[in-house]
Amino acid sequence: MLGKLMKYEVKATGRTLIPLYLVLLAFAIINKIFIGTGLSHKLQGFGSIPFILSIFGYGCTMAAVFIVTFFIIIQRFYKNLLGDEGYLMNTLPVSTITNITSKLSIATFWTIISGIVAILSIIIMAFDPRAFGQFFSETFRALSEGYAKIGIQIYVIIIELLIAMIFQFVKFISMIYASISIGHIFSKHRILSSFGAFIILNLIAGAISSSIGIAFSSSRLPDLLRNIESLWPINLFLISITVFNIIFIIVYFIITSYILKNKLNLE
Template sequence: MTGKLLKYDLKSMLRNFIPLWAALVAVSIINYFTLHSLDQAKGVAQLPAMVAMLVYGSLVVAVMVVTAVLVIQRFYQGLLKDEGYLMFTLPVQPWQLLTSKLAAAVIVCLGSCIVGGISVMVIAFDSETYLTMFDAIGLAFRLYPGPIVAGCLAAIASGLCSITQIYVSLALGHLANKHRIGWAVGIYIAIHMVFSWLELAVSITIPVPLFQDATQYFLLLAGYYFLRAVLFFVVTERILSKKLNLE
């Protein structure tokens, strides 16, 4: 059943993302041609390249904003507002609903990052540059496999932590009778401040040599973010199970 929920959430989100992703790649292709003709262009002839780059920059910002907004909207509208009435009549547990929303959010965030990376590679397309870049990446993996893998795990765990922090803030804010969005924003800021102070205190007390091993550092970071994500997930699930107050 969780798979069916995920399919529904992804379908709902991707219908907004696919046109935006396609537009970003299309504009990056246009930028490739306009930028490579810039050397021969002078004066007004440079205007198309400037406009294309401006449109590309605007689309990059739009992708980031839409990603953040839809991650929040799918959770808020799907579980805490009108759609929540329908969702909670399904023969599934709250943790399955939450897992579906979280998995869909992670997938579209990764998708946006991948499409963004592809668009940059299209603009900077050059066979010699690509060969050099891939050689450098291969060398880095051969020399530093541990730090790279651990760093990727830390990045994924950080993303999970960020998304679940938004979820728990919205869920806690929804316990209020009035000004729920305002409460959610305040709770999000408070959570961020508390963990920032905690991180500062830990960084002061833990001996510096512990951070000289990059692999160990990134693994500790991944574990820390993962534990935070689990904490936020559990609290959110408990609120959805026991304290839910739909509008």
């Protein structure tokens, strides 16, 4: 059932996001044509208006991709589980945990895809065969030297870094869900209450993270990190970040699940 919910969620959200991605990439290609052919420098006066409009359209679409992604994350959770569609969702033979998991998984998926598309659009606009060839050759050379010096651990660290980033996204989204759920407990000013809950949860998470950072900086680990031969502190640091993010995710998930199960007050 989780797979069906996720498939439905992808279709519902993809109708809005995929066209935005295509428009962003189209603007990037158009701008690349202007820049690559030198038209951006040759056109003057009114002749430069198409290029200016294309750049403006690219900037607006780039902003829209992230704004709409963020809006959809909030709107899908609120509308499907706490709003008008909440009655229907709660009649389905699925658990609250399954509903939350489907929303969280697809929200994380689109957040990552939005970032990838944004980076791809920048690469298209800035693409230069020589520069990119040099960049990749230098990157592969650095990885080869790193592998020759410290072995497979160089790739392990890269994977750990990517995993830590993904869980950071999941933590942020789950914090949003918990904040919306807390705000929904109140009968009035739910949006304001949700915003206040988000600030409080963010402050708590920040305070805990700062405390951990202070403890880390006062230890011997920073000295060890300066020695590339001592890779276990880097692994420990990245794993610690991931573990703490997972703990936060579990806490936010429990808060959201408890409220949806026991304090649900549909509009």
